Amino acid sequence: MDMTSKLTAAAERLFDRHGYMATGMDRLTEAAGMSSRTLYKHAGSKAALMARVLTERDRRFMARLEVRTVDALFAALEDWVRVEGCRGCLFLRSRAETGGDTPEIAEAVAAHKEAFHRRVGEVVATDLGREDPALAEQVLVLFEGATHAAVYRGAQTVSAARAAAAILLERARS
Amino acid sequence: MDMTSKLTAAAERLFDRHGYMATGMDRLTEAAGMSSRTLYKHAGSKAALMARVLTERDRRFMARLEVRTVDALFAALEDWVRVEGCRGCLFLRSRAETGGDTPEIAEAVAAHKEAFHRRVGEVVATDLGREDPALAEQVLVLFEGATHAAVYRGAQTVSAARAAAAILLERARS
DNA sequence: TGCATTGTAAAGCGATCGTTTTACATTAGT
DNA sequence: ACTAATGTAAAACGATCGCTTTACAATGCA
Numbered sequence: 001m002d003m004t005s006k007l008t009a010a011a012e013r014l015f016d017r018h019g020y021m022a023t024g025m026d027r028l029t030e031a032a033g034m035s036s037r038t039l040y041k042h043a044g045s046k047a048a049l050m051a052r053v054l055t056e057r058d059r060r061f062m063a064r065l066e067v068r069t070v071d072a073l074f075a076a077l078e079d080w081v082r083v084e085g086c087r088g089c090l091f092l093r094s095r096a097e098t099g100g101d102t103p104e105i106a107e108a109v110a111a112h113k114e115a116f117h118r119r120v121g122e123v124v125a126t127d128l129g130r131e132d133p134a135l136a137e138q139v140l141v142l143f144e145g146a147t148h149a150a151v152y153r154g155a156q157t158v159s160a161a162r163a164a165a166a167i168l169l170e171r172a173r174s
Numbered sequence: 175m176d177m178t179s180k181l182t183a184a185a186e187r188l189f190d191r192h193g194y195m196a197t198g199m200d201r202l203t204e205a206a207g208m209s210s211r212t213l214y215k216h217a218g219s220k221a222a223l224m225a226r227v228l229t230e231r232d233r234r235f236m237a238r239l240e241v242r243t244v245d246a247l248f249a250a251l252e253d254w255v256r257v258e259g260c261r262g263c264l265f266l267r268s269r270a271e272t273g274g275d276t277p278e279i280a281e282a283v284a285a286h287k288e289a290f291h292r293r294v295g296e297v298v299a300t301d302l303g304r305e306d307p308a309l310a311e312q313v314l315v316l317f318e319g320a321t322h323a324a325v326y327r328g329a330q331t332v333s334a335a336r337a338a339a340a341i342l343l344e345r346a347r348s
Numbered sequence: 349t350g351c352a353t354t355g356t357a358a359a360g361c362g363a364t365c366g367t368t369t370t371a372c373a374t375t376a377g378t
Numbered sequence: 379a380c381t382a383a384t385g386t387a388a389a390a391c392g393a394t395c396g397c398t399t400t401a402c403a404a405t406g407c408a
Contacts (some may be wrong), residue, residue, distance in 0.1 A: 003354095003355090017216065017273060018273040018275075019195065019270060019271045019272065019273055019382080021195030021271065022195055022271065022272065022273060024395065025395080025396060025397075026394085026395090026396095034355080034356085034397095035356050035358090036355065036357095036358095036397080036398090037355080037356075037357090037398080037399085038354080038355060038356075040397065041354085041355095045396080045397085046369070046396065048210070071301050083394090084388080087270065088270055089322070091242065091264055091269065092325055092326075093270050093271075093324060096193060096261065096262055096267050096272055096325075097193045097196065097267075098193065098196065098197065099191060099192040099193055099196060103241075104258055108265070109326075110326070113326045116328075117327070118391075134334065134337075137327070137331065137334040138334045138335070138337070138338040140319075140323055140329050140331075141316060141319035141320050141323050141329070141334050141335050141338065142315060142316065142319055142338070144318075144319040144322045144323040145314075145315035145316055145317070145318040145319020145320070145323075145335075146315050147318070147322075148197075148263070148266060148318045148321075148322050149264055149314055149315050149317070149318040149319075150272075151269075152266075152283075152284070152287045152291075153311070153314070153395095156311065157311065157314075157315050158202075160308065160311040160312045160315050161214070161312070161319075163308075163312070164312040164315070164316070164338070164342055165343055167341065167342060168222055168338055168341060171341055171345075198364075198365065198366080199365080199367080200364090200366095202366090208386085209385075209386050209387065209388090210366095210367080210368090210384080210387095210388095211368085211369085211385085211386075211387090212384080212385060214367070215384085215385095216364095219366080219367085220367090224360080225404095237399080246389090318361055345350065
């Protein structure tokens with residue numbers, strides 16, 4: 001494993017578990033197992049590192065959402081929270097922590113959320129056989145709600161969202 | 175307006191807009207219009223100040239949720255985002271920023287989310303005429319989802335959640 | 349053999365962090 | 379008029395922030 005990947009992985013873990021602002025560069029160097037000089041050669045800056053973490057995470061997350069049905073969308077979320085835990089959406093948290101004032105971070109978040117919104121629309125259209133933006137918005141809300149409610153209610157929120165989405169879809173079909 | 179209220183109001187505004195960690199005590203003193211000595215006399219510490227902000231916000235928020243129907247629940251959320259804007263849930267954000275490692279903050283968040291969960295259950299029971307924990311969980315997910323999706327999709331997510339909740343409730347009734 | 353390349357360890361940069369202190373002004377109640 | 383309370387302005391506390399620098403070791407390719 002090359003140093004850049006090791007650094008990105010360590011950074012994602014720390015930023016996700018303790019927050020972006022609360023994670024100092026010294027803890028990053030220790031966790032990544034490299035000197036601060038090497039770290040800055042690969043990271044550029046703290047904000048750039050966070051942006052790379054988000055871009056990487058977007059790739060991993062969106063890869064799991066390559067599905068054809070709404071039900072599979074929530075099944076993918078169930079897998080995700082089983083693997084990654086329930087700490088809410090790192091993208092929204094990063095932007096909130098920086099107040100949207102760090103361009104590299106704000107752009108990575110905006111790109112991810114736009115891709116996510118588009119993907120939900122596609123899956124709904126494929127599953128339903130036609131476009132339905134209003135239903136897609138509801139599915140997106142359920143997805144986001146399951147993600148964030150899971151922080152304090154646990155993974156059961158994903159099952160709840162999954163069941164709710166099935167009802168909404170059934171109704172849209174008839 | 176006494177100094178404690180002025181301080182709490184200024185703190186809520188800054189913490190909400192720029193984040194807890196990103197807001198320094200100097201910006202707080204400036205915004206609250208008082209010396210740092212007076213600030214610390216009323217705040218105790220930064221974490222205690224955040225905890226008081228959250229307790230205050232819980233009071234204001236929960237007061238709006240004293241309703242009898244699920245539809246009114248989402249109407250209240252519509253009012254809330256119109257007044258307070260769409261920056262996600264300050265409670266979850268505070269806990270995420272501190273990694274849950276600040277007891278005063280973690281406790282304020284847990285108390286709020288427990289009260290919120292209980293309230294949703296009560297409203298669903300009142301509206302439906304019977305307890306329905308599974309439906310209540312779905313309504314909670316829709317509420318939380320509307321709150322967080324609104325950050326990047328705008329207030330329309332609340333209307334979407336409201337419509338979805340109406341469908342789920344109608345189905346539970348028949 | 350020689351010379352980039354890539355890494356480490358550690359000191360140090362100026363700035364800012366949350367918090368406390370010192371010294372002094374204003375006001376209200378006995 | 380005396381006192382206690384409550385405020386201000388500003389300096390200073392040690393710690394930590396993100397980031398850079400200096401000095402040096404190991405490696406791989408010519």
